[in-house]
Amino acid sequence: MVNPLQRYKSISVLILDDFSEFRLSLKQMVESFGVHHVDVCTNAEDALSCYSEHQHDILLVDYNLGDGLNGLQLLAELNHRNLLKYGTNYVLITGETASDLVMGALEYRPDDYLAKPFTKTTLKSRLDKLVEKSLAFKPIYTALNQDKPKTALELCDQLMAKNKRVGIECLRLKAEIYLKQLKYVQALSIYNSILHKRELSWAQMGAAICHLALSQSDQALSLCKLIATKNPQAVEAYDLACECFIQQHDFEAAYAITQKAIAASPNSIVRQRQLALLATRYNELEIAFNAYKRVMQLAKYSCLAQLDDYINQLCVCTQIQLTDQTHFARRAKKEYPAIYRTITKLYPSVQSQLAVEVHQIFVEYLVNKDGAKGEKLILVVDKIVDYPDALNSAFINLLEIIMKHADIEVVTAKLDPIITRGKAKIISHEDHEKSENFNQQGMVKYKEKAFESAQGAFATALANAPNNPNIALNLLQAAYQLHKQNQKFTLTKRQFALSLNALKTLAPHDHRHKQSQSLLNFAKAKLTG
Known part of the structure; x- marks a missing residue:
C-alpha cells in the first residue's frame, strides 16, 4: 500500500481557470498535498494541447472560461477525440448554482464536481478518494489504454479476488468494457448479477442500455421508469426511455418524455x-x-x-x-x-x-x-x-x-x-407494415362501432406513416363518430397536427378533399373552442 504522505509525489495535475488568483490558490493547495508536477492553463485550447502532451492524472477545470470552450465542452471534446485516458480524473469546478447548469454539469459525468467556494480540506478529501481508486485500478487502466480489453477483464477478476471492497467497482468496469465492445449479453449478465443483490441506479441504467441494444425495449422501458421513480432528475433515464419509445414507434410518448427531460436539464x-x-x-x-x-x-x-x-x-x-x-x-x-x-x-x-x-x-x-x-x-x-x-x-x-x-x-x-x-x-422512423396492421385493426373496430378503440388504432397507424392521408381521414372520422356517440372529443393536438400535415397533400379536385376539410375544421373548432 502506498504511504498516504507519498501518494501525490507521482501524481500530475493540470489546472484550468481564467482567473489568475484562483489558479495560484489551487496550485498552492495541490502542491501542499505533495504534488510535484503541476501545469496551469488559462483557456481550453491550451489545456487540450497540454493534456495531449503530458496526460495528467488529475484535471481541475473551472466551468466558466470566458470566450471559447467552457469546462463541460472541454470534457466533451476530450471524449469526442478519444483523448481522455482511463485513470485520468476530471474534476469540474464551478460557482454556478442554477439547477439547470448543475444538472448539465453532472450529465457530462465528470469524476467529481466541486462548488465554489471550497476549502483545502474539502479538495484533499475529494482527491484522496480519486487517487486511491486510480492507484488500485492502475494496471487495469494501463491495459485499457493499451487497447487490451481481455487483459483488463482478467486483471479485474484478479483484483476482485484480492480486494473484496472494490468488487462492485470491478464489476462495473467489466460491464463497461463489454459495453464498449458491443457485447451486450455479457454486460447484461453482470448488471443483472449486481441488481440481484442491490438496486443501484447505474446498474439499472446499464441493464436498460443492454436491453435496448438487444431490441428488448419493454424491459429497457421498465428499468427507465424504475430509475425515474426513484430519482425524477435522472434525465439519462428519460433520454433512454425516449429511444425505447422511438424503437416502438410511439413518437407521441417519445415527444412527451423528451419535453420532461428538457424541463429538468435543458443544456x-x-x-x-x-x-x-x-x-x-x-x-x-x-x-x-x-x-x-x-x-x-x-x-x-x-x-x-x-x-x-x-x-x-x-x-x-x-x-x-x-x-x-x-x-x-x-x-x-x-x-x-x-x-x-x-x-x-x-x-x-x-x-x-x-x-x-x-x-x-x-x-x-x-x-x-x-x-x-x-x-x-x-x-x-x-x-x-x-x-x-x-x-x-x-x-x-x-x-x-x-x-x-x-x-x-x-x-x-x-x-x-x-x-x-x-x-x-x-x-x-416510419414502419409501414406496423402502420397497415393498426389501420386494419382500426377499420375492424370502426365497423363494430367501437370508435374509441378505432381511434387509438388509427392514431398508432398514423404515427408510423405520418404522410398517409387515408389513415389521417380514418383517424378524424373515428374521433368525430366517438364525439357524436358520447360527446367526448379525445383527439390530441399532436394527432391533429399529423392529420393536418398528411391531408395537405390532397389536391382540391381530389374526392377526399372536401371531407378532409370538413373534418379538420370540426377538429380545430373542438381543440380551440
Whole structure:
C-alpha cells in the first residue's frame, strides 16, 4: 500500500481557470498535498494541447472560461477525440448554482464536481478518494489504454479476488468494457448479477442500455421508469426511455418524455436536437424553432455541432414563413443571414454551400415569383442534379419543401427523383407494415362501432406513416363518430397536427378533399373552442 504522505509525489495535475488568483490558490493547495508536477492553463485550447502532451492524472477545470470552450465542452471534446485516458480524473469546478447548469454539469459525468467556494480540506478529501481508486485500478487502466480489453477483464477478476471492497467497482468496469465492445449479453449478465443483490441506479441504467441494444425495449422501458421513480432528475433515464419509445414507434410518448427531460436539464445539444426533430414531426414549429436556437447556442465551440442542425433550422424557418403571417414569421425570416454565415464559415463543403445557395434563391423567389427568379432557381437545381455525392437527410428535407412550394414544373421534375432516392437511403422512423396492421385493426373496430378503440388504432397507424392521408381521414372520422356517440372529443393536438400535415397533400379536385376539410375544421373548432 502506498504511504498516504507519498501518494501525490507521482501524481500530475493540470489546472484550468481564467482567473489568475484562483489558479495560484489551487496550485498552492495541490502542491501542499505533495504534488510535484503541476501545469496551469488559462483557456481550453491550451489545456487540450497540454493534456495531449503530458496526460495528467488529475484535471481541475473551472466551468466558466470566458470566450471559447467552457469546462463541460472541454470534457466533451476530450471524449469526442478519444483523448481522455482511463485513470485520468476530471474534476469540474464551478460557482454556478442554477439547477439547470448543475444538472448539465453532472450529465457530462465528470469524476467529481466541486462548488465554489471550497476549502483545502474539502479538495484533499475529494482527491484522496480519486487517487486511491486510480492507484488500485492502475494496471487495469494501463491495459485499457493499451487497447487490451481481455487483459483488463482478467486483471479485474484478479483484483476482485484480492480486494473484496472494490468488487462492485470491478464489476462495473467489466460491464463497461463489454459495453464498449458491443457485447451486450455479457454486460447484461453482470448488471443483472449486481441488481440481484442491490438496486443501484447505474446498474439499472446499464441493464436498460443492454436491453435496448438487444431490441428488448419493454424491459429497457421498465428499468427507465424504475430509475425515474426513484430519482425524477435522472434525465439519462428519460433520454433512454425516449429511444425505447422511438424503437416502438410511439413518437407521441417519445415527444412527451423528451419535453420532461428538457424541463429538468435543458443544456444538452443532443436532447434539444431530439426535441426539435419530434416537434417538427408534429408540426409544432415554434417549439422546433426554439429548440434549434438552443442547439445553436449550445453548439458554439462544441464538437457536437452538426451541419444538419443549421439546415433543419432553415427548413423550420421556411415552413413558418410559408404557413404563418404573424410577427413570428418575420422573426423566423430574420434568422436566415446568421444561419448562412455559420454554414459558410464552419462547413465549407460543396454540399453545404449548395444548401445555402438554393435556399437564398428560393426565398428571393417567394418574394417575387417572376421569370428571372424562377430561372435562377432552375440553374441552382441543375447544380444539385449534377452533384455526385449522396445528399444528407436535412438537405433532402429542404429540397422537398422547395419542390412543394416552388410551383415550377421543371424544378419538380428535376428534384422529385433526387428526393425519392435520398429518402430511400435515409433511416426512417416510419414502419409501414406496423402502420397497415393498426389501420386494419382500426377499420375492424370502426365497423363494430367501437370508435374509441378505432381511434387509438388509427392514431398508432398514423404515427408510423405520418404522410398517409387515408389513415389521417380514418383517424378524424373515428374521433368525430366517438364525439357524436358520447360527446367526448379525445383527439390530441399532436394527432391533429399529423392529420393536418398528411391531408395537405390532397389536391382540391381530389374526392377526399372536401371531407378532409370538413373534418379538420370540426377538429380545430373542438381543440380551440
